[in-house]
Amino acid sequence: MVEQTHFYSLSQPAKQPVSGFFDPIEISPSILPHNPFPDETLPPMYPTFPARYDPVLTGKCPVNFSSLTSIMDKTASDCSQPLAALVGNVICCPQLNSLVHIFQGFHSITSDKLVFQNSSANDCFKDIISVLESRGANGTIPALCSVKSSNLTGGSCPVKDVATFEKIVNTSKLLEACSSVDPLKECCRPICQPAVMEAALLISGRQMTINENKNIAGEFTHIDSINDCKGVVYAYLSRELPMDTANTAFRILSSCKVNKGIAAKNAVHTLALLVKMHPCGAVCPLDFKHPSEVIKACRNVVAPSPSCCSSLNAYIAGIQKQMLITNKQAIICATVFGSMLRKGGVVTNVFELCDVDLKDFSIQAAYGQQGCLLRSLPTDVILDNVTGFSFTCDLSDNIAAPWPSSSSISSISLCAPEMSLPALPTSENFKNTGLYITLQFYMMSNYEI
Template sequence: MECLIIIYNTRSTVSYRALLLFIYIFNLQHALSRKSDLDTKNKFILSDPPMGILDPIEISPSTLPRNAYPAEPLSPMVPTFPSSYQPNLTGRCPVNFTQISPIIEKTASDCSVPLAAFVGDVICCPQVNSLMHIFQSTYTNGSNTDALVLNKGFANDCFSDMMNILASKGASSNITNLCTVAALNLTSMMCPVKNVSSFEKAVNVSKLLDACSNVDPLKECCRPACGPAIMEAAMKISMQGGGSGFLGNDFAGSGNVGIDMMSDCKGVVYAWLARKLSLETANSAFRMMTGCKVNKVCPLEFEDPSPVTKACGNTSSPDPAVCCSAFHAYIKSRKKQIIITNIQAINCATMFGSMLQKSGVKTDLYELCDIDLKDFSLQAFGQQGCLLRSLPTDIIYDNLTGMSFTCDLSDNIAAPWPSSSSVSSLSLCAPEMSLPALPVPQTSRSQDNGVNRKIFVLALALFASTIAL
């Protein structure tokens, strides 16, 4: 249109106007030719978007074209959705899986390929463990018996069907190894109580239900109610059948037998609770139980910090260039390629800082070398490290971002240098202990939009890196 305006507004000879018209037509043909080169009917090649175009484009999953060249990785700016197919089931598991379809869908989403490898401990596995308990209760409740466990034959078939259904919905095929689950978990073989009637005779079920019917996500990990109630019930049923239970002498010198029996009995308690609670209530409570355990430990391994101690020395004024170079190199080599929670990051920072103090380091290296909490979590393609919230979170599907999850404390929050070399002095539940405060945003809307963009880029960068491997 701009060329046409120039032609009609330019006072010149007829020949000059004809020349301009010829140039316009030539450029128009050239543009049409370039457009035909991108015709998806002939060949579809994904490429990176032009510079300056940062906002994601909404693309419906049903209209996403298939990559004609599987060897070429998909562009990181196109939302990627796991493929689904009809699962091949054994036909020997007498369970109507549609009864727990919301939990199965959530589990498949939280363990999606390839994000499960990055968020296994903090998103995928807590949901898988919850699904196992809920499935166990669904099987026994649907069989019109008072059994709380599966026999070994049905356990193998049902577990196989469950893993196949998850995989058919886009979940990772490595869930069993990632989350250490097996068909044997559905049998609770070592627990002496395996049915509802015996369970309800041995346990104060009213007390158990009161403690676990409404799990407070802000209190359970520090002032737990449901967790101790489950442990008390498990100990009571472990002492049935003439045994002395976990604390008795029956298992003295028997290695991990007592621990295994308690684990099986806790599985029975979970199965009974799942029969009494709604799907959503049970799933939320079970995930919270696992989340409390996850946040108590640092999943990173810090071995022999001698490269850092040599560079930083036992002086109170180390050379920042030499010290911080060695420090950053060590952190990078020790950090696993996983995403952790904000509380896990605090645990990791405290544990590693204590190790350095015991090795003679006197300086706050986190402040000296500008180490943030996010530095202990995964960083991909130059993006800031993502720390997940301590509360259980899910992976989200939508037409805009494909697959994403919410990062918390992903701003520059300084890692806390421990006040002493004793890790036992750390208590995240002490009244004076709290997570570092986030900076106050200028406008909440602008910050939310910024966070959404970070999530989008991070999630798709993870996809691109895994597909390219």
């Protein structure tokens, strides 16, 4: 029997927070709460999970998978079958990419090669996915995360063995920079990232130059080579660092990319200048269709408008079905969406008029009553024998979504010293009461892990 989820709403004015940190809410999406709407399908936050089984391997991959059990289990839980699409951008894909790097590094210990031959790469990649699937991972994660067997080969990078790598790269400098990556400082004052880029540039055999008159097609070839060589650098780090240390470092570097928090001027930014990416694709993973109906309903409002808020809420309800995002991604996504509205002629802060919060841009838990934002720091899906799969939600308070000052988002930066996250509302007359939710879930009797 599954007991009903309990909700507690405190009807009191919002208060000034004691500090900039907020207590997270623990949510176990794998465990099914009582469905208050029995005629409707369960929301994506409450799926069922497959049982584990013994994988069928090719027998042609020259790697002992038993030595990689811990990292395989972590990746399988982070990419679990029903959750992978919801957490792919912030949990699954960063961990899958880290596994690929660690797999290469582990292989190099006995082979002295930092990459696999094409045939071995195909067999090993099939085995990796088979093992992950047997442990509950989603079989679609290669496509979801754009990872393929060629990622194990080093691609177009000319340096693929340990001896040559160590002749070209100052490995002591590289290891010193990446052996202890600070999750709070790396994204804004990077140390490991420029060291990785410097090593990649050296082994690529090319000098990075920016010429505005260059053909963009040639630049993409250059970028592919640099990215392939970065993969080789990560493989070397995986070879030299303890597995947990390497995985932590790679996840922190991924979180910097996911949250787009790099501000320092270094080779990483030099490379980024060569890639023309859509703002939404670069920093916000959500797919925003053109909000024509919202613009039409909200263009001339100056005060709370039922038609405007109804249209805005309907649009955002569609966004809430896409995926889980981090709190910093939510800030950028809200700014991107607000900029689209401003560009369409909506000049009034309709987020404020219609009580749109940061949490409204992520998957909703508890049947649409509570948004879940993930922390900007690296996080994992946790699996244990009592609660099943769970992860931590952050910033579930009524934190207002930022309204952009213009229709341009070119000035967004999350690295200013004073920048963390928007403050909680402090007005005594704030019209929304604080909503706090306690989720109490119990295992289904037929649930298997």
